[in-house]
Amino acid sequence: MHQLVLKPGKERSLARRHPWIYATAVARVVGEPAAGDLVAVHAADGRWLAWAAYAPDSAIRARCWSFAESDRIDQRWLAARVREAVARRARLAEHSNALRLVYGEADLLPGLIADRYEHQLVVQLQAPGVQAQCEVLLEALCEATGCRDVFDRSDGALRAREGLTPESGVLRGQQPPERIRVHEHGLAYWVDVRRGHKTGFYIDQRDNRLLARGLARELASRLERAPRALNGFCYTGAFSVALARGGAGDVLSIDSSAEALALGRSNAELNGLNPESMRWRCDDVFEQLRACRDAGEQFDLIVLDPPKFAASHHHVERAARAYKDINLNALRLLQPGGVLMTFSCSGAIDVDLFQKIVAGAVIDAGVDCVMRGRLGPGADHPVLMTHPEGEYLKGLLLQRL
Numbered sequence: 001m002h003q004l005v006l007k008p009g010k011e012r013s014l015a016r017r018h019p020w021i022y023a024t025a026v027a028r029v030v031g032e033p034a035a036g037d038l039v040a041v042h043a044a045d046g047r048w049l050a051w052a053a054y055a056p057d058s059a060i061r062a063r064c065w066s067f068a069e070s071d072r073i074d075q076r077w078l079a080a081r082v083r084e085a086v087a088r089r090a091r092l093a094e095h096s097n098a099l100r101l102v103y104g105e106a107d108l109l110p111g112l113i114a115d116r117y118e119h120q121l122v123v124q125l126q127a128p129g130v131q132a133q134c135e136v137l138l139e140a141l142c143e144a145t146g147c148r149d150v151f152d153r154s155d156g157a158l159r160a161r162e163g164l165t166p167e168s169g170v171l172r173g174q175q176p177p178e179r180i181r182v183h184e185h186g187l188a189y190w191v192d193v194r195r196g197h198k199t200g201f202y203i204d205q206r207d208n209r210l211l212a213r214g215l216a217r218e219l220a221s222r223l224e225r226a227p228r229a230l231n232g233f234c235y236t237g238a239f240s241v242a243l244a245r246g247g248a249g250d251v252l253s254i255d256s257s258a259e260a261l262a263l264g265r266s267n268a269e270l271n272g273l274n275p276e277s278m279r280w281r282c283d284d285v286f287e288q289l290r291a292c293r294d295a296g297e298q299f300d301l302i303v304l305d306p307p308k309f310a311a312s313h314h315h316v317e318r319a320a321r322a323y324k325d326i327n328l329n330a331l332r333l334l335q336p337g338g339v340l341m342t343f344s345c346s347g348a349i350d351v352d353l354f355q356k357i358v359a360g361a362v363i364d365a366g367v368d369c370v371m372r373g374r375l376g377p378g379a380d381h382p383v384l385m386t387h388p389e390g391e392y393l394k395g396l397l398l399q400r401l
Helices: 075-088 090-094 128-132 134-145 203-223 238-245 258-270 285-294 313-333 351-365
Strands: 003-006 020-022 026-030 038-042 048-054 060-066 098-103 112-117 120-125 149-152 169-172 180-184 187-191 228-232 250-255 278-282 299-304 334-344 369-375 394-400
Touching: 003 048, 038 060, 048 128, 075 090, 075 098, 075 134, 098 134, 098 180, 098 203, 112 134, 120 134, 128 134, 134 149, 134 169, 187 238, 187 258, 203 238, 203 299, 203 334, 228 238, 228 285, 228 313, 238 250, 238 258, 238 299, 250 258, 250 285, 258 278, 285 313, 299 313, 313 334, 313 351, 334 369, 351 369, 351 394
Parallel strands: 003 038, 120 149, 228 250, 228 299, 250 278, 299 334
Antiparallel strands: 003 026, 020 060, 038 048, 048 060, 098 112, 112 120, 149 169, 180 187, 334 394, 369 394
């Protein structure tokens, strides 16, 4: 059996069941494991610690499968983890047919992302361990879901950091259609799983879109008029559709991608929305927030869901400036009594830091705001308590006084 022997004291994180082993923690490798091979992890004093998948070209030198020595990490064990992950999310199908079925470390399958869009499965194999077990995992996914079509979206930057080449294409079954229609809380959306962001759609924002819809209704009732809304970094307009269906009468959606905005218009049409109530603007969101401010525009509800500004801890300072900039200008556009839903999907920006950044924007904007709550992803994106790094999406719901 291949082994990783850790340096003295480096076993402490594994004693707390953290699933990552960094290269700097490894004293020596026993045997010649290839990428994805199973290794037994031992402390410097010889104690067995975990079963893990080896990644020779990654800063995360191994990802732990299990902390139980009696476990056998074989086809049966992996299939059981897949079945359990799918079963945990079964009740969510009542609300949507776009679901995350496997979320990496939180489902004890580190590096594996599996999403379902109607009858189409889309996977991301983000680490050598799951790449090596690809066929076993795909078979288990198809068996657990009854789906036959699997498309690979392992084309993100993370693959290169793991020593893997980007991949995209059909793994099983047929080529996905140009668009897949999904439903979510009574709304419908088109999803492009071949070219769209992530696996095609921001499944993680499902609950927050429902909240945005409810906030639009709340504001319409209180204001006794249709609220004006702005959706910055709108992508394919999922928040925009939710806001309009909640009663917003003028929704301005801004994104730098003309292709995404075209799909956004299609989503508005799919839901029977009045095109006169929807404005789509292809431009830089930073610049457009300033342009709206200079034009004297005001909004009752603003959503900011930008892309990842900090790819790693090296980019935190620059990302913090960007988050402050967009929130500062959004707050200046917000009517008294209006609400701001603001998000960060940068894993390097934790919840407390994000709140401090937004608080700084509130101070500089010279407005009074209360935080009505913290926001996060849906139940199909759980966070393993011993792996806080899995909490990438965080948000704040603010109301201007």
